[in-house]
């Protein structure tokens with residue numbers, strides 16, 4: 047018998063997986079064992095877009111197929127295997143782009159309500175960013191009040207989704223060469239919703255049947271996500287809740303407290319959770335908690351909502367996606383409040399083994415067995431109070447079957463694009479110059495964005511951590527979002543002390559600036575911050591004139607969601623080499639896979655790769671960086687000692 051793979055590298059998670067088994071709670075780790083992935087669907091060879099099927103067009107077993115044979119693999123409507131794989135792939139892009147962008151729309155709606163004075167409790171916290179977006183969007187500043195400017199920005203933001211003509215406005219933030227390329231290729235997105243709808247139209251039975259044309263629309267919709275919906279979400283959230291700055295925090299199930307009311311905030315949108323953070327500190331709420339026998343109220347997060355409130359308030363992270371069920375298994379969670387995305391339907395079932403209340407809050411995401419307390423943004427404080435009260439009232443119902451693992455690790459987060467700019471360049475000359483110089487002098491070999499989900503098909507956190515360790519050892523600075531950042535945090539990589547895992551060059555830069563070798567930049571919509579960071583690197587000069595010239599690469603080693611595919615696609619379309627692990631959803635068609643893995647490079651200067659082995663994947667990223675360094679003529683510059691000393695002085699002055 048083959049050796050069973052470990053379920054996690056995180057000891058707290060392993061303990062809770064065992065406890066779940068003892069308690070009779072069925073988790074994703076169990077379900078992944080009993081439910082094997084469908085081998086035909088996994089590689090994109092199943093079409094269920096009409097009722098003449100579902101049609102399966104699997105690859106022939108055990109032999110190479112000729113292009114002529116491949117053409118014969120067809121569904122009932124005549125669609126070829128390549129059309130089917132391309133359709134499936136871009137429907138994933140549509141799903142992911144829709145999720146991020148509908149999140150962005152929700153933020154824009156709240157933003158406008160705040161600007162109009164219709165959402166008490168919220169305010170504009172980052173005036174500088176408000177003015178920056180006004181400048182970017184051509185909104186008049188003059189003598190106008192913040193409220194007037196914000197109202198116009200809110201109205202424009204909402205129109206970005208349904209715009210029928212023109213281009214998504216934030217495209218103008220990209221390097222000029224990139225913008226021109228997108229226009230030339232016909233992939234500059236119009237309205238965000240429009241591109242997603244067009245995917246659904248084109249992939250309907252009997253419409254677009256040219257796989258290259260299908261994939262092109264996937265590119266257009268993904269750009270509408272990264273440079274549209276996600277960027278709108280990030281920017282407007284920053285204006286409302288504050289742009290993140292470095293903050294200390296902790297991660298893992300050990301952040302739960304035995305003697306306090308534990309409320310876990312889980313999902314993606316920070317609109318309600320921001321209010322919960324405020325309300326949980328109200329003296330009346332703490333008094334109520336004490337009247338029920340608790341010593342206080344303890345908030346912790348799961349998934350990307352967790353990243354949002356960590357970045358802005360230092361609220362601890364209970365864990366990443368695969369720890370949502372395990373948090374309940376501690377028996378110490380009094381309420382888990384969820385909004386949208388990455389929320390498992392099994393939560394109410396597991397909660398039944400304990401006392402936890404699962405509270406849904408979005409009209410878009412209800413779960414049978416959960417309590418629904420709808421979030422009303424016009425009355426947000428009251429909504430938040432109702433949620434916190436429900437948790438407090440549940441505290442006395444805790445059973446005796448409680449086991450909170452001790453594991454919790456310190457971390458530093460809050461590296462927004464603006465913070466990186468400031469940390470590296472200083473307040474008066476905020477810039478990416480020192481980063482670019484350190485790349486040019488070779489102390490930093492390249493930059494890698496390591497992002498994305500957990501997936502129980504691989505050992506939880508193992509692929510993230512192995513890849514990141516190998517990257518930093520090779521002097522590659524790692525920037526992170528999402529569940530991947532939490533995996534690294536649990537492994538202790540998000541602290542300045544982690545510089546000891548880094549190669550000499552990267553370690554020296556980290557020590558001089560006082561940053562970790564792995565920078566947590568936020569949630570998954572905050573991948574837009576990475577787009578801004580790489581654009582700033584281009585604009586600062588010395589590393590080419592487009593994103594595709596930079597020694598920069600991306601990875602999602604444990605991906606599972608459609609959002610990850612959309613993110614990967616917009617990184618590739620922005621000129622970034624991007625490697626995914628686990629499995630690859632177009633392997634059922636060589637043509638489609640070749641297009642994504644090779645041809646896209648010629649068109650966009652970025653391409654996909656699939657490599658489930660973390661070490662081999664890290665080596666692909668490093669080799670890519672080296673190729674770009676060579677093209678830039680900086681591959682031999684690493685030994686320039688004189689330049690190093692100059693740099694040291696500049697860094698010391700920070």
Ligand code: NFS
Pocket residue numbers: 349350366367387388498499500527528529530570606607609610
């Ligand atoms: Ni992003 Fe994956 Fe979900 Fe966040 Fe985590 S699973 S693509 S990382 S929480 S969205």
